[in-house]
Amino acid sequence: MPANAFPTSAEYLRFLPEIILTLGGVVIMLLEAVFTNDDQRKIFGPLSIVALFAALLASISAAGDPGAAFSNMLVIDGFASFFRALVIGIGVLAILGSTGYLRQERMPGGEYHALILFSILGQCVMVSANELIMIFIGLEISSIASYVLAGYLRDDPRNNESALKYFLLGSFATAFLLYGVAWIYGLTGSTNLDQIRGALQTSAAPLVMAGAAAAFMFVGFGFKISAAPFQIWAPDVYQGAPAPVSGFLSVGPKAAAFAILLRVFMTAFGPIADRWEPMVWGCALATMMVGNFAALQQSNIKRMLAYSSIAHAGYVLVAVTAHSETGSAAAMFYLAAYAFTNLGAFAVVTYFSRKGEKYVAIDDFAGLSQRQPAMAAMLTIFLLSLIGVPLTAGFFGKFYIFKAALDANLTWLTVLGLLNSAVAAYYYLRLLVVMYFKDPGDSVENLEPAGLSLQIAVYASAFGTLLLGIFPGWVLDIATKSALK
Amino acid sequence: MDALLFMIFAAIAVVCGINLVVQTHPISSALSLVGVMGALAALYLLLGGEFIAAAQLVVYAGAIMVLFIFVIMLLNAGTEARGRRSWAHYAGVPLLLLLFGLIACLITRRMPASENVVFGQFTKGGPLDIGRALFTTYLLPFEVTSVLILVAILGAIVLARKEID
Known part of the structure; x- marks a missing residue:
């Protein structure tokens, strides 16, 4: 029997955030069965936020003692800790943003919160995994929870369509990922990322086959980050899913998928970087173009934000193409900036669309600034950050990414990316114009003030967006310290 | 044989x-x-x-x-x-054949002959070896899979529940 058969207490401490999240989810499931009236069920939201904060503390303390855990299945380095904290923070904002929505749509709360916690658990496993098997299991936990969340309002046909499309296409993409894993195992005899790297560096294994395996795995990851040409699902799913869930899906699973994309391609496939770089280059460009040009034609705000989310995935792919330390740090910063911005934007959309999500057309936002000036101002901040205007998080995100791309001699990709972000400004500004300069229609007539938890979510996101935009240094420092080499 | x-x-x-x-x-x-x-x-x-x-x-x-x-x-x-069959229906089959052809070409051309599978060479597929690997090296994936199944059950309950009250 191997000596390391029994995990040490240090290894359990490194895995503590995941344990806390699992316990939180299970406790909520049990309480759901015990609690019968609505007043008791109000506890689920605060309870899951407590669980998330406990997990956040655990992951911060785990960051102080980096190392591997459970026979190298996990590696808790700075990179893993950064993304763990990010997805847990996303979870807190997502839950704050959905409390009012749950009440308004009379959705049962127990399973919803349990699913969010499990989804974040899966993302935490993904970002700290050092083994393709762990990556797959984490990805599946996160994905299955996401599929169900997308169809949570069972009686709404839009939700059904969204969940079914997400599930079928997602399973198909996962099959590609597994096929790639099988190839890599056949080539190198290992599923451990460090060992794969070692095998690809030294052995005479045919590198063209390793490149093909990397391409298969990129299909799987590319689906999760909605990179073109695997982006078809995103608009339909984001449009059909409940608005707070769309917000969560557009940042949480995406950030985790980018984390493993970076880790797998920079660690395991690092030695064959010159083979996959052209592929990711093309994908990054296609993703930016498809996202931005399709977003121009949308009349539904959720669809527009979905295409915008595709375009932003393209910008992060530019950083992945650079596959340098600065590129990795830039991607980390961008994902954090994008998380605050997009969660905030979706929280405002959640608030504005009201019961049954009646008001989701862009024209419905006419005159919002006169009825709800505070909310309109917050949405303005988020849109400016999505454009990348200075003093918002989006500006420094784009700045670092294009700087990293220039450092890696990706001049053409940088130029095309900058042109793309100029195109993007048009559709974000159009929404601002509608909001501020059009006469209010009847859609804003009976708009009630937002609930407390939604307001907290919106203001916290706006605070984060501005904080990263005015003082980007401290997050960038953390990202640079913990970036992949 | x-x-x-x-x-x-x-x-x-x-x-x-x-x-x-x-x-x-x-x-x-x-x-x-x-x-x-x-x-x-x-x-x-x-x-x-x-x-x-x-x-x-x-x-x-x-x-x-x-x-x-x-x-x-x-x-x-x-x-x-x-x-009615769409164009994807007709384009799908040739494209699939093309993909398989490429893969087959890659494997037959690029894979060195020494790497070929030798039948009977691998002997660690019995329950003893699997069990040992499962409960030592692969303990964590094994345990985390139970969460995966739990999420799947929870999801099935959410989607199949009789009525939403």
Whole structure:
């Protein structure tokens, strides 16, 4: 029997955030069965936020003692800790943003919160995994929870369509990922990322086959980050899913998928970087173009934000193409900036669309600034950050990414990316114009003030967006310290 | 001998796989799937994966297929109605063949002959070795899989619950 058969207490401490999240989810499931009236069920939201904060503390303390855990299945380095904290923070904002929505749509709360916690658990496993098997299991936990969340309002046909499309296409993409894993195992005899790297560096294994395996795995990851040409699902799913869930899906699973994309391609496939770089280059460009040009034609705000989310995935792919330390740090910063911005934007959309999500057309936002000036101002901040205007998080995100791309001699990709972000400004500004300069229609007539938890979510996101935009240094420092080499 | 058996079972798996897709009645498709799984079990056995072969038969060909067929019967699913075929229908087959051709070319051209599978070389596929790996090195994935199953159950309950109150 191997000596390391029994995990040490240090290894359990490194895995503590995941344990806390699992316990939180299970406790909520049990309480759901015990609690019968609505007043008791109000506890689920605060309870899951407590669980998330406990997990956040655990992951911060785990960051102080980096190392591997459970026979190298996990590696808790700075990179893993950064993304763990990010997805847990996303979870807190997502839950704050959905409390009012749950009440308004009379959705049962127990399973919803349990699913969010499990989804974040899966993302935490993904970002700290050092083994393709762990990556797959984490990805599946996160994905299955996401599929169900997308169809949570069972009686709404839009939700059904969204969940079914997400599930079928997602399973198909996962099959590609597994096929790639099988190839890599056949080539190198290992599923451990460090060992794969070692095998690809030294052995005479045919590198063209390793490149093909990397391409298969990129299909799987590319689906999760909605990179073109695997982006078809995103608009339909984001449009059909409940608005707070769309917000969560557009940042949480995406950030985790980018984390493993970076880790797998920079660690395991690092030695064959010159083979996959052209592929990711093309994908990054296609993703930016498809996202931005399709977003121009949308009349539904959720669809527009979905295409915008595709375009932003393209910008992060530019950083992945650079596959340098600065590129990795830039991607980390961008994902954090994008998380605050997009969660905030979706929280405002959640608030504005009201019961049954009646008001989701862009024209419905006419005159919002006169009825709800505070909310309109917050949405303005988020849109400016999505454009990348200075003093918002989006500006420094784009700045670092294009700087990293220039450092890696990706001049053409940088130029095309900058042109793309100029195109993007048009559709974000159009929404601002509608909001501020059009006469209010009847859609804003009976708009009630937002609930407390939604307001907290919106203001916290706006605070984060501005904080990263005015003082980007401290997050960038953390990202640079913990970036992949 | 081993190579011949491999060819036979591989052919069965591929033919059943194609049949699974082209059949219009769900029961016929399900029965083809049994054929695929049985043939795969034989392939695993040839490669030395005794435990996997047994699990494949017991779990997939046995338990899961029975569930499949129960569900098909409960839903009383009839023959699938075929709608108008889109261009994707016609483009799909040649593109798939192209992909398989590329993969086959890659494997036959680029894979060094020394890396070929030797039947009987791998001997660690028994329950003892699997169990040891599962509870030492792969303890964490094994345990975390239980959360995956829990999430799947929770999801099924959410989507199939009788009414939302």
